[in-house]
Amino acid sequence: MGYELQFFYVWQNLDKLGQGLLVSLELTGLANLIGLTAGFAIALMLRARMPVLRLPATALVELFRCTPVLIQVVWFFYCVPILFNLFVDPMVMGVLALGLNLAAFNAEGYRAAIQSVPREQYDACAALGLGGWSRVRHVVLPHALRAALPVLMTNGITIFQQSALVALVAIPDLMYEGKMLATETYRPIETYTVVAAIYFAISAPISLIVQRIEARFDRVQA
Template identity: 60%
Template sequence: MGIVLGFLLCLVVMSRWAIMRWPAQLFIEFFRCTPALLQIVWFFYCIPMMVDVFIDPIVMGVLALGLNLTAFNAEAYRAGVQAVPKEHLDACVALGLKPWQRTIYVVLPQALRSAMPVLMTNAIGTLQQSALVAIVAVADLMYVGKSLATEAYRPLETYSVVALIYFALSLPIARLVHMIERRQDAAVQR
């Protein structure tokens, strides 16, 4: 959700039409400038009250975290798009590529390549923020750990295992980010 919507939101933010750009910028600033915990609680309690429909808590948690990730990824993509050399865009015009072809075949691959380390770091952050959904009683890893710690009266052991699980999930992604950054640095030096 964050990867696809983030790129689409990036394109809207970079639009030349202010009527499209301003709501997208407001969306990004809202999700980047408010705590993820508040967003989760707001989605869990306020959205169902506003639409008068019960929505599954897991869906609400995914929606809140996905939209949060979308905002952060949109900024990562924007930086990647701005890093595409102007000469490449000029070449697209010279070749007669349509705007959508230029976006899909030239801009997206280059923006994705430069934004990849940030996108993956954002993914690690979202994985860690997923523990926040335990506050609204979504039975995720942290919620189950809290329940076990309460039942067994063993918070030290339980929360240590939960921390190790999050660490084991995040470490391979962090190592992959490091490897990608090294490869990109080596490619730039060539």
């Protein structure tokens, strides 16, 4: 059976995919904003001695890490409004679901990075009388953030790809626009190939940058 690839309709509707891409990027950007900030706060809670702080943070992280993102998105979209009588814009729900998911993964990244600060660095601080906030601000954080950067960036682009799941709850992102276009034009192969190429074109360079950064860190550590 011969199938002739016809990209004409896709090219003609590239502006729609572009609009979808903007929505995807907006979702990714806002999710990263939540992920980077809330993730850090959760990481600090994970390290807290008081169970009141530590246990809820642990529960949140494990909930998000041990359930499919697809279910998280659907749950936020269908269950949260009913359970909490909270009816907001689907976009807000999408950002919340993806943002909290990212926060959970980033929290683990931050936590591991803080733990990776060698004990000797703390000894050096004590010997120099550097304590409290000075120690955190000038020694622990710079060290930890460097260690965490590749993980945070990787998680950040992963959420860009995961954001495709919100198409399911009718947020007009790249995936959603692609799905619409495929149905309208009866050209699913061409449409989804182009959509995949767009996701790839955004993610791949960032992935390469992460590899570069990691290689550089390895050199500096040695």
